[in-house]
Amino acid sequence: MKRHDQGTYEYLRHHKKFPHVWCAGCGSGIVMGSILRSVQKLELNQDDVAIISGIGCTGRMPVYMDFNTMHTTHGRALAFATGLKLARPEMEIIVVMGDGDALAIGGNHFIHAARRNIDLTAIVVNNSIYGMTGGQSSPTTPLQAFSATAPYGHIEQPFPICDLAVSAGAAFVARSTVYHVTQLDSLIEQAVRKDGFAVVEAVSYCHTTFGRANKLKSPVQMMHLLKDNSITVQAAKKLGDELPEDKIVRGVLHDKEKPEFTELYDQVIEQAHGPLPPRKRKVRRGWV
C-alpha cells in the first residue's frame, strides 16, 4: 500500500530544523503535511513556491519546509505576500496564518487581500486561541469558552472566517478540519490551483491551552470533537434551516471566477508601456 506521506520527505528541511516547536498532538503539523502533499500532487517546482507566515504557532511552519520561506511580522503576512506576488507573479504563494494572526491584528489585510482578489492561497489554521502566548482569547474563541483572558467565560462572538472571506470578495473559500486530512489535502490543492484569492480554513485545536481551560486536555478528545461536530457541505444543504449553528460545515463553500489582480495589472502595464514580453508562466505539471 502506498503510504500517504510518501515523497513529501524531500520537501522538508530535515537537516537542521527538527524536532519542531509544536506540542505533541498539535494540529499544525497535520496542516503542514496537507500543504506538502498538495504541492507534491500539483508537482510544483520547489523554487516556484513561497510560504509566507506571520507570528504565532502557525508562524513557525515555514521554517521546516524547503521552499522560499518567510516568517514575517504579526498579522502582516498577506501584505508581505502581496508585494512578493507583484514582483514574482509566476510564483505560487501560500500564506499560513493562525486565527489571531489573520483576523485580529491582520484582519484588515485579510479583507483587503480578498477584495483585491490577488492570487494568493491563504490558509487559516483556526485553533480558537492564542496558543504561543499561553491561551488568551482570540477572534474565534467560542462564546462562553474559558481562556487565560476570559476566566469567567468569553463574552464575545467568534468571527465566521469563511463568511467573512466570501463577503470580502475571495474567489475560493473552503473549510475542513485536521481530522479530515484527505479532504484538507484536496481543498488546499484546489485553493493553490485557483487563480485568485483562495482561503482555506483548517479547523484545528490547542489541547495545551484551550483544552486545559475547557476540560478537553487530550488531543484525542479534541479530534473526536472535530469528527462528531462537523458535517459536509452536501449534508448541511439537505438539513437547510435545521442545521445546528455550532456545526463545522466542511467542503468547498464558495468558488467563483473573477478578474485576478496581477493579471489586471499586466493590462495596466500594457496600456502604459505597450505590449510586454510574455510573462513567465506557472509550471503546472500534473494538473488535470
Place this chain on the structure above:
Amino acid sequence: MNVQLIQGNRASALGALAAGCRFFAGYPITPSSEIAEIMSRELPKVGGKFIQMEDEIASIAAVIGASVGGLKAMTATSGPGFSLMQENIGYAIVTEIPCVIINVMRAGPSTGLPTSPSQGDVMQARWGTHGDHPIIALVPASVREAFDLTVTAFNFAEKYRTPVILLMDEVVGHMREKVELPEVGPEEIVNREMPTVPPEWYEPFGNPASDVPPLAPFGEGYRYHITGLLHDPRGFPTNRLDEIQPWIERIFRKIDRNLDEIAMWEEDGIEDARVLVVAYGATARSARQALKIARARYGRKVGLLRLKTLWPFPEELVERLADEVQRVIVAEMNLGQIALEVERIVGRRKVVRVGRADGQMVSPEQIVDAIRAPRPQATRRAAPAQR
C-alpha cells in the same frame, strides 16, 4: 537639456525611477501623496508595479515583499504613517532587505498641524523601531537634491542591504524650483550583489569580508528562510550566543565602517568661523541666508555645516569643526533633536538651540539673533517662536 519647474516630491519620484525603483506601495497622506500619484502613473510605463495598500503597515510590508522578489522598492509617507511603519522597518533591518522609505515630515505629534512643515521625525527615524539597530537617514535641502539623494538612498539600500530613510520636510517636498535633472547612467547605480555560489552553499546572512552578504531574490533557485527572529547565517532562528553576537556586530559594522561614504555634508565659510551653525533640510536655507546677513551686516565670523546625512551621525566631523569655534548653533524645525546629538559630542555649554515646532520655518532672523547673542543662553528647551 532637461530643465523643469517641479516640486521636491516630483524630483524624488523621478530620482527613484532613475535609480531603478520598480515597485511602490503606499497609502495616501499629505504632504507625500504626490509621490504615490506620480509613481502610479510612471511605474507601469517602465514595466514596474504600483499598489495602493490598505494602510501604511501594509505598504512597507509589500515593499519588503517586493524587494525579496528582486525589485527595487520604496514607499512614501508622512509622520503618522511613518509611526505605523516602524515595526516593519525593524523587520527590514533585521532581515537586511533593501528598501527606501520617504518621510515628508509634517508637524506633529499625532495628526498635528496638517500640513505645516516640521523636522520633528529626526529621532523617530533613528530610534522609531524597537531594539538596537543601525539606520541610514538622508535629508535634502533643495528640489535638485531631493532627486540626487533619492538615487543615493537606493544605492545605499542596495549596497548595504538596509532600509534607507529619506527625511524630506514639507518645505522641500512642496517647494517648486527650476532644476536641471541629470541623466543617471548605469555606472552611477548600485544593484544588490547576487550570490555566485551554488544554492547549497549560499548563506543569505553570512559573514563575508564586505560584511554585506549577497541577496538572492525568491524564485531563482536559492531557497532560504527569512525571519524577524535573530538568525544564523542560513537564516534559521537561533538563540546561540556564538551566532547572535557576530550577527549583531556585523549589521552595525557594515554601516559604521563605511561612514566615509555614507556621511555627506556641505561646509560654508568655516575657515575663519568663530560661530558654527549646524542645520539641515529647509532650515539650512534659512541658515545660509542668516550667514550672509551676519557676515555682511554685522561682520560676524560664522560658518555653516549643512548635514545631508543625519544617521549615522557624523560625530567626528562635528567634533572637529566644533573644536575650532566658540559656539555651535543648531537650527532645526523641532525643539532640539539633532541638538541632542551635537550637545552629546560638543558639550551642552557650547551649544545653542534654535528651534520651533509650531509649523513655521526657522527664519534667518531667528538664527541671526542667536549668532549675535552675547553668550550661549543656557536653554534646556528652545524658546517658543518669538516673532
